[in-house]
Amino acid sequence: MDVIALDWWQLGLAALMVVALAACTTLARLGVGRPLLIAAVRTAVQLTLIGLVLEALFASARFQWVAMMAVAMLLIAGREVMTRQRRRLTGGWSFGIGTLTMFLSSFSVTILTLTVIVGPQPWYTPQYAIPLLGMLLGNTMTGVSLAMDRLTANVWQQRSVIENRLMLGQPWQEAIGDVRREAMRSGMIPTINSMAAAGVVSLPGMMTGQILAGSAPALAVKYQILVMFIITAGTGFGTLAAVAATSRRLFDQRERLRVDRLSPPKG
Amino acid sequence: MPAPPDTQAATSLSLEAVAVGALEDVSLNLAPGEITCLSGPSGSGKSRLLRAIADLEPHEGDIRLGEQPQATLSGHAWRRAVMLVPADSQWWAEDVGAHFDHDCQAGLEALGLCPETLGWQVARLSSGEKQRLALLRALSRRPRALLLDEPTANLDHATTLRCETWLGERARQYGMPVLWVAHDPEQIKRVAKHHVRITGSRLETTPWT
Numbered sequence: 001m002d003v004i005a006l007d008w009w010q011l012g013l014a015a016l017m018v019v020a021l022a023a024c025t026t027l028a029r030l031g032v033g034r035p036l037l038i039a040a041v042r043t044a045v046q047l048t049l050i051g052l053v054l055e056a057l058f059a060s061a062r063f064q065w066v067a068m069m070a071v072a073m074l075l076i077a078g079r080e081v082m083t084r085q086r087r088r089l090t091g092g093w094s095f096g097i098g099t100l101t102m103f104l105s106s107f108s109v110t111i112l113t114l115t116v117i118v119g120p121q122p123w124y125t126p127q128y129a130i131p132l133l134g135m136l137l138g139n140t141m142t143g144v145s146l147a148m149d150r151l152t153a154n155v156w157q158q159r160s161v162i163e164n165r166l167m168l169g170q171p172w173q174e175a176i177g178d179v180r181r182e183a184m185r186s187g188m189i190p191t192i193n194s195m196a197a198a199g200v201v202s203l204p205g206m207m208t209g210q211i212l213a214g215s216a217p218a219l220a221v222k223y224q225i226l227v228m229f230i231i232t233a234g235t236g237f238g239t240l241a242a243v244a245a246t247s248r249r250l251f252d253q254r255e256r257l258r259v260d261r262l263s264p265p266k267g
Numbered sequence: 268m269p270a271p272p273d274t275q276a277a278t279s280l281s282l283e284a285v286a287v288g289a290l291e292d293v294s295l296n297l298a299p300g301e302i303t304c305l306s307g308p309s310g311s312g313k314s315r316l317l318r319a320i321a322d323l324e325p326h327e328g329d330i331r332l333g334e335q336p337q338a339t340l341s342g343h344a345w346r347r348a349v350m351l352v353p354a355d356s357q358w359w360a361e362d363v364g365a366h367f368d369h370d371c372q373a374g375l376e377a378l379g380l381c382p383e384t385l386g387w388q389v390a391r392l393s394s395g396e397k398q399r400l401a402l403l404r405a406l407s408r409r410p411r412a413l414l415l416d417e418p419t420a421n422l423d424h425a426t427t428l429r430c431e432t433w434l435g436e437r438a439r440q441y442g443m444p445v446l447w448v449a450h451d452p453e454q455i456k457r458v459a460k461h462h463v464r465i466t467g468s469r470l471e472t473t474p475w476t
Contacts, residue, residue, distance in 0.1 A: 168350065
């Protein structure tokens with residue numbers, strides 16, 4: 001079975017639905033009309049460009065191009081993690097911690113999956129490496145940014161409680177324990193929910209794509225389970241590291257709470 | 268009959284040339300078992316000084332518990348020994364009892380709290396009950412020195428007297444040096460062995476009149 005080709009005018013029909021939604025929300029003064037349209041335009045432009053980049057990348061399949069693409073994706077994800085936080089760590093620590101933890105978890109899980117589990121020849125074959133890394137980075141980014149945002153916001157809100165716990169002689173890990181658990185939870189909940197609902201409520205995107213492209217459902221399911229597991233591992237380890245590093249940064253050598261290391265909220 | 272003093276743990280708390288915020292060159296020696304009152308206008312840095320002694324705020328100078336310098340202990344070990352009870356206590360668990368790791372029935376009674384208090388929800392405590400429970404929570408961890416920030420601000424006169432007596436007894440019993448931020452001259456007369464006052468950026472010892 002061949003994939004049915006899509007024409008630009010067919011995409012235009014889908015775009016009309018988004019425009020209609022934006023018009024409705026604007027009429028109802030709900031304030032999401034503009035961001036909705038901007039995001040829709042970004043999706044179209046970014047995906048079109050990436051389509052061109054991927055075609056060039058697949059044609060050359062050289063390691064350095066694949067690596068460069070991966071680094072670019074990582075840096076953009078790091079920036080995204082930073083902008084999604086209301087109270088950032090000052091001095092570039094939010095970008096640093098976000099990028100480093102995503103690098104450690106997403107890259108190691110992707111490389112492990114490519115070399116040990118899937119095993120394309122060579123292991124960096126861009127048709128496998130880039131989509132896998134993209135899915136991992138995208139999900140890890142969500143987990144890391146949700147967890148870091150929740151952590152910094154709650155530390156700010158509960159700073160008196162944390163300090164009172166310190167006054168009673170609790171080590172910093174114990175004084176911030178509740179906040180840390182809460183942050184870890186909010187980072188992991190989207191992943192846990194999507195695993196729980198997979199196949200029952202939602203048909204995951206990658207599996208749907210493979211089936212549309214003509215794969216046998218049984219193989220598509222296997223790939224989807226693989227992807228779900230590595231996404232969970234990548235998001236989980238990334239979030240774990242980000243929560244640990246961020247909470248450590250909020251205390252100094254003398255275990256004092258340093259809310260002065262958080263910037264005032266933007267906007 | 269008063270309990271015999273626990274002299275083994277008794278240590279003094281000494282400050283030398285401590286500077287924090289606008290305060291400079293604060294030197295003070297707090298003897299075991301004695302209460303020293305600290306007063307001064309609002310915003311003069313009383314609470315900040317207490318926070319510096321508890322090492323919750325970066326500061327300069329030398330602070331020692333007995334012979335032990337602050338920096339030789341980890342932050343939490345120092346604060347377990349030199350415990351600060353803030354003016355506004357915070358509670359993180361739903362019920363009162365979860366904040367206590369030791370038995371403290373005797374203390375509840377002495378502070379005029381009913382014995383079932385530990386089973387209550389934090390949300391139903393009055394500000395006066397919170398304040399007394401915060402004192403009890405700190406003392407039940409057996410600190411070796413005590414820093415009190417207006418410990419009786421929300422209490423009526425009779426309860427204030429109860430708290431003063433109880434705190435004085437505990438200080439003597441465990442040989443704890445106590446630094447007590449107070450405004451009321453009557454209270455300072457009742458509880459303090461020494462009185463220091465913040466004037467400008469300095470700490471002055473006030474002679475008894």
